[in-house]
Amino acid sequence: MEEVLQVANEWGIWVAGIVVVIICVIQAYLYLKQCFKAGRELGLEDSQMKQGFWVGAKTAIGPAFAVFIIMVGLMSVIGGPMAWMRLAVIGAAPTELTAAQLGAEGYGVEFGGEGYDLQAMATSWWTMIINGVGWLVLVGLIGHKLEPVREKMSGGDPSWLPVLSGAGMLGVFGYLIGGDVLTLEGPMYAVIFGAISMVILLQVAEKTTEKFKPYCLGIAMVTGMIFAIILG
Amino acid sequence: MSEQINEEMWEEVYVKPVKKVGMITLLVAAGLTFTPLIYLYLAHGILPPMDAALRSWGLVAAAFGAFYIVEPVSYYAILGLAGTYMSFLSGNISNLRLPCSAMAQEVVGVTEGSKKGEIIGAIGISASVLVNLAFVTAAAIVGMAIIGVLPEIIVEGFRDYTAPAIFGAVYGQFSMRYIQLAPIGIGIALIMLGIIQAPAWLAILACVFGTMGIARVMFNKDIIKGD
Structure with missing residues (x-):
């Protein structure tokens, strides 16, 4: 395993990772520029768009810190550069870990265990990569075809649009918390206390200062986690 | 609500350029994600054995294949065009992109699902890409040292409970509305x-x-x- 990790941490793989990360940063920059341009046409003030940027940045701090901690765990099994590349862009920890494990399974060894040699690691990486490519290629090819679907669902009624979008959020996150609630253990407490603290925090923010709002998610995340550790 | 922007103008200033950049960046990135494997082959002559590669491709496609199409379709009404391209290139969608997009729209006070909402949401997402990149880069450099001083129970708490707590929090946020x-x-x-x-x-x-x-x-x- 040590030899495997030594190769996994070679500089060449950092370079390979950096190239992909750069694409992602270029994309974010181009979209930011285009959004400011399109936003002005829509009558948005620059100050509103800058506010949107900073709210996004501040809201990201809590979840990104969680990614930070989880990534260090991932580094010890798939190496630093791959963990960095898959979590900075492209993937998310649970998906990447599952794919890496399935790669080892396809190779016929236990992930990170006896017999996990360089070829096994190459198979793990291949599996993570080919899995990620599925989303990238499909969204790359059909992403723009989804707009007409949304238009159809909205039926051109502007007052229905926010409800449609909100219902989508409750659907997606209902699905995501469903599995956690059914554990009836730690993750369930994390969901419950994350939700309760977020509701309280947002109400406090509404009565005091809007500036507090971007920090609510991070605080709710830590609160949910603490209760889950205590009760779980 | 002054949503009465000329549709042609919207097409020119937003849809067309966003689509072009999105298609190019996602497909180019898809190709470039293979570079670590190419490096392994060039530097060490190592390739995944063909049969193992096909077998694990089958396994991973069985586990995730349906999501390649289900996720973009399900998230599109929330993320919009630029948000969709950005989210699927940058990953961490449910724990990072969706919450940041939603909070940016809530604080700026734009209607979700509207064109203004789409713009502010995408701006929030692009900010989250940069913040997350800073954190994971820090993790690569000093992560081991920081994990070393944190008690095991905290590290496990972050690993096991932060995602459910974030999901619960976002659910709470939208339940209020x-x-x-x-x-x-x-x-x-x-x-x-x-x-x-x-x-x-x-x-x-x-x-x-x-x-x-x-x-x-x-x-x-x-x-x-x-x-």
Whole structure:
């Protein structure tokens, strides 16, 4: 395993990772520029768009810190550069870990265990990569075809649009918390206390200062986690 | 609400350039993600054995394949065009992109699902890409040292409980706004996952489009009001 990790941490793989990360940063920059341009046409003030940027940045701090901690765990099994590349862009920890494990399974060894040699690691990486490519290629090819679907669902009624979008959020996150609630253990407490603290925090923010709002998610995340550790 | 922007103008200044950049960046990135494997081959002559590669491709496609299509379709109404391209290139969608997009729209005070909402949401996402990149880069450099001083229980807490806590928090945030819909999303999830034990891809479709459908009925009956 040590030899495997030594190769996994070679500089060449950092370079390979950096190239992909750069694409992602270029994309974010181009979209930011285009959004400011399109936003002005829509009558948005620059100050509103800058506010949107900073709210996004501040809201990201809590979840990104969680990614930070989880990534260090991932580094010890798939190496630093791959963990960095898959979590900075492209993937998310649970998906990447599952794919890496399935790669080892396809190779016929236990992930990170006896017999996990360089070829096994190459198979793990291949599996993570080919899995990620599925989303990238499909969204790359059909992403723009989804707009007409949304238009159809909205039926051109502007007052229905926010409800449609909100219902989508409750659907997606209902699905995501469903599995956690059914554990009836730690993750369930994390969901419950994350939700309760977020509701309280947002109400406090509404009565005091809007500036507090971007920090609510991070605080709710830590609160949910603490209760889950205590009760779980 | 001054949403009455010329559709042609919107097409020119937003849809066309966003689509072009999105297609190019995603497809180029898809190709470039193979470079670590190319490096392994060039530097060490190592390739995954063909049979193992095909077998694990089959395994991973069986586990995630349905999501390649189900996720973009389910998330599109929330993320919009630029948000979709950005989210699927940058990953960490449910724990980072969706919450940041939603909070940016909430604080700026734009209507979700509107063009203004789409712009502000995408700006929030692009900020989250940069913040996350800073954190994971820090993790690569000093992560080991920081983990070393944190108690094991905290590290495990972050690993096991932060995602459910974030999901719960976002659910709470949207429940406040559409309290009538709050039992619906989780209700469908519990039925699909707990009682029917449906596969994940089917459960997510049922949750998203089921909640949207019930929302439409409530909206038509004036139980829920839009902005």
